Structures are given as structure tokens and as C-alpha cells.
Amino acid sequence: MNAKLQPAPEPQAVSRADFDDLLVPVYAPSQVVPRRARGLWLQDQQGVEYLDLTSGIGVTSLGHAHPAVVQALQAQAEQLWHVGNGYTNEPVLRLASLLTGATFADRAFFCNSGAEANEAALKLARRHAALKHGDAKRRIVACQQSFHGRTLFTVTAGGQPKYTEGFEPLPPGIGHVPFNDIAAAEQAMGDDVCAVIVEPVQGEGGVLPASHEYLQALRRLCDRHDALLIFDEVQCGLGRTGSLYAYMHYGVEPDILTTAKALGNGYPIGAMLTRHDLATSLSVGTHGTTYGGNPLACAVAAAVVQIIQAPAFLTRVGQAAERLHAGLQQLLGDFPGLFTQVRGRGMMIGLVLDAAQQGRAKEFTRAAEQERLMLLIAGPNVVRLLPPLVISDAEIDEALLRLRATARRFLAPQS
Numbered sequence: 001m002n003a004k005l006q007p008a009p010e011p012q013a014v015s016r017a018d019f020d021d022l023l024v025p026v027y028a029p030s031q032v033v034p035r036r037a038r039g040l041w042l043q044d045q046q047g048v049e050y051l052d053l054t055s056g057i058g059v060t061s062l063g064h065a066h067p068a069v070v071q072a073l074q075a076q077a078e079q080l081w082h083v084g085n086g087y088t089n090e091p092v093l094r095l096a097s098l099l100t101g102a103t104f105a106d107r108a109f110f111c112n113s114g115a116e117a118n119e120a121a122l123k124l125a126r127r128h129a130a131l132k133h134g135d136a137k138r139r140i141v142a143c144q145q146s147f148h149g150r151t152l153f154t155v156t157a158g159g160q161p162k163y164t165e166g167f168e169p170l171p172p173g174i175g176h177v178p179f180n181d182i183a184a185a186e187q188a189m190g191d192d193v194c195a196v197i198v199e200p201v202q203g204e205g206g207v208l209p210a211s212h213e214y215l216q217a218l219r220r221l222c223d224r225h226d227a228l229l230i231f232d233e234v235q236c237g238l239g240r241t242g243s244l245y246a247y248m249h250y251g252v253e254p255d256i257l258t259t260a261k262a263l264g265n266g267y268p269i270g271a272m273l274t275r276h277d278l279a280t281s282l283s284v285g286t287h288g289t290t291y292g293g294n295p296l297a298c299a300v301a302a303a304v305v306q307i308i309q310a311p312a313f314l315t316r317v318g319q320a321a322e323r324l325h326a327g328l329q330q331l332l333g334d335f336p337g338l339f340t341q342v343r344g345r346g347m348m349i350g351l352v353l354d355a356a357q358q359g360r361a362k363e364f365t366r367a368a369e370q371e372r373l374m375l376l377i378a379g380p381n382v383v384r385l386l387p388p389l390v391i392s393d394a395e396i397d398e399a400l401l402r403l404r405a406t407a408r409r410f411l412a413p414q415s
């Protein structure tokens with residue numbers, strides 16, 4: 001069975017400049033080109049070390065190259081890579097069992113990204129309504145400033161016009177209401193609504209937690225109008241807020257939940273979780289994807305979920321988040337005129353820039369890079385932190401030191 005192993009060719013030398021010559025320019029990456037990483041520490045091509053508070057945008061929650069995750073991938077790579085959905089496989093069955101065992105859901109659909117998970121959720125809602133109500137129930141209610149992915153359906157559900165401009169005509173039947181506004185939601189609801197989609201904590205839109213009352217009101221409105229409540233937990237799920245899924249913290253149960261990002265800790269995978277009575281609306285052949293339930297992805301995700309769902313792990317996330325929030329509050333006080341607010345939940349944190357610093361969030365992350373610290377933004381006025389959930393107390397303190405150095409650099413008069 002074994003072909004004779006050929007030595008791998010020497011890898012070609014590449015640099016950041018190649019990006020501009022070779023890639024479709026939808027990103028503007030940093031000049032830093034990471035080469036290798038362990039835990040929270042990332043090394044660039046020159047061997048310079050950075051402390052990562054981004055988790056690759058909420059993905060590597062267990063840190064880079066977590067031993068149990070590496071082990072799961074390597075073990076599966078020796079067993080079976082892919083069979084296609086004409087066959088099921090052991091890892092997908094184990095992962096489905098883990099996710100349904102840990103949540104409200106008893107059915108799972110697997111795909112490759114957050115956008116695909118939301119695409120499946122929205123398609124399920126439309127189809128379920130079509131089967132139950134004919135064509136009288138097509139409308140979807142979403143929130144302004146929300147983010148649900150980049151397929152045409154999900155980008156239209158997302159409430160950020162800058163992401164849909166030039167891609168028209170957009171799929172019809174999707175309306176937007178202001179986030180956390182109960183009266184606006186009441187006004188927008190009707191019997192023609194098949195689904196409401198919401199992020200329990202808005203991520204890209206500025207790190208804004210929903211209020212308890214808001215999610216409760218959405219639940220009540222969906223029940224009243226026989227609409228499905230979809231929670232997009234692609235960013236806020238899997239321990240990020242301190243509970244396995246954010247809905248558990250709120251005590252409001254959705255009909256459909258989407259999860260991705262941290263699910264594979266860097267190996268692409270997404271999932272839509274729902275109940276049996278709804279799942280049957282997607283019968284054989286009505287939806288699917290080649291890689292959905294891929295054994296490699298599912299073996300990795302099962303290792304991730306097993307670690308994150310442990311009560312002791314989630315308790316530690318809460319403690320770490322408290323220490324970080326306390327340090328950030330202190331930073332706020334020590335640098336007046338920089339940030340006005342630390343907001344978010346658990347390890348999903350937004351630092352809101354003072355009016356005097358409007359539009360400078362990206363600049364702040366560039367200054368942080370000079371201090372060997374990696375940060376994110378959420379819009380032009382919010383610096384976003386999504387630290388790996390495995391961050392140690394020593395790493396939290398080091399991050400706070402580097403944030404202070406960044407603040408001094410950022411506020412220093414330009415010479």
C-alpha cells in the first residue's frame with residue numbers, strides 16, 4: 001500500500017510583498033508573516049515573537065497547536081480522510097453525539113464555515129415555513145450591525161450595507177431592526193416572518209451583548225408568530241463568553257444554533273444544531289455539502305468540544321476573564337481620554353475609543369504590533385480582544401503590560 005516516500009522539495013522563499021502580486025485583494029494583512037506558533041505565542045519569518053490576543057479571529061480558542069488537537073488530527077490522518085456523504089463515518093457520529101449531548105439540540109448538520117452554518121439555518125427556516133404554511137411565511141428579521149457571513153444570503157442577513165454594495169440584486173424578504181430594541185422587534189414581527197436571526201453577543205458589529213430582556217422578547221415574539229429563533233453563535237459560542245454556548249448564560253433557548261470558528265481550532269468546520277421536529281424539513285437531497293462531516297474536521301472538533309465543555313475549563317475561562325477585565329478597567333482609569341468603556345462578555349471584549357480618538361482603532365492595533373501584541377478591531381472605534389481561552393494569569397499580566405506600552409505609544413505626540 002505504501003508508495004515510496006519522496007523527500008519534500010525545499011519550500012520556496014516567499015514574503016509579504018508576494019501577497020499583493022498573487023492574492024485577490026480582499027484583505028490588507030499586516031506586514032508580519034507568522035510562520036509557527038504554540039499556545040499564545042506566534043513567531044514571524046524573522047523569529048520575532050508576538051503575544052496573540054486574537055485567536056485568529058475567535059478560532060484558536062485552545063491556543064496554537066494544542067497537543068490534544070494535534071494528536072486528534074494526526075491520529076485521524078492515519079485512519080481516514082474523506083468518504084463523501086454516501087457513507088457516514090465514526091468521527092462525525094461522535095461529534096454529533098457530543099454536541100447534541102451538551103446542548104438543547106438533538107440534530108446536527110455539518111459544513112465548513114460560519115457562513116455555511118447560517119446559510120443552512122436560513123434555508124431550513126424558509127423550507128420549514130414553506131412546508132407548514134405555503135408561501136405566506138417567507139420574511140426573515142435580522143439586526144442592524146450584525147454579521148452572519150459572506151455568502152449572498154448571509155451577507156444580506158447581516159446588517160452592514162458596506163458588505164452588500166455592488167452585489168445586488170440581493171435575495172429579497174430580509175429586513176433589519178436595531179439591535180437590543182424590543183419595541184422595534186415587536187413592530188417588525190408578523191405572521192409572515194419565518195425566522196429571526198441574532199448574535200447573542202454581536203462580534204464584528206462592535207462587541208455588543210444582547211440584553212436578557214431582548215433575547216427573552218425575541219423568544220416570546222417568535223413563539224407568538226410561529227417563527228424560528230436562530231442564534232448565530234459562530235463567534236460567541238464554545239466557551240468564549242464563559243458558558244459553553246452563550247444561550248445557556250442567557251437562559252433563552254433558540255430553535256436553531258449555528259457554531260463554527262472555535263469548533264475546529266483552526267481546522268475549517270461549521271455546524272447547525274436544531275431539533276428533530278425542524279430537522280425533518282430538510283429531507284434527503286434538499287441540502288448538503290461535499291466536505292460536511294469530513295472525518296478530519298470532525299475528529300479535531302470532537303477533541304475541541306471535549307476540552308471546552310468540561311466544567312473546570314469553563315470555570316477557569318470565567319476567572320481569567322475577570323482578571324483581564326479588572327486589568328483593563330485599571331488601564332481605562334490610568335489613560336484618560338483613550339477608551340470610555342470595556343464591554344462584552346467573558347473573553348469577548350471590546351475597548352470603546354473615546355470621542356477624541358474616533359476612527360483610530362486600526363491605528364491602535366498597529367501600535368500594539370510594535371509592542372509585539374496582536375489585537376483586533378470591531379469597526380473603526382472598537383479595539384477587540386478575543387484571547388485564547390487557555391491564557392494563563394502570567395500571560396494576562398504580560399498582555400496588560402503590553403497594552404499599557406501600546407497606550408503610551410498611541411497617545412505620544414507624533415514627532
Ligand SMILES: *Cc1c(COP(=O)(O)O)cnc(C)c1O
Pocket residue numbers: 112113114115116118147148149150199203204232233234235236260261
Ligand atoms: C465569523 C462569523 C461568521 C462567518 O463565519 P465564516 O466562517 O467566516 O463564514 C458568521 N457569524 C458570526 C457571528 C461571525 O463572527
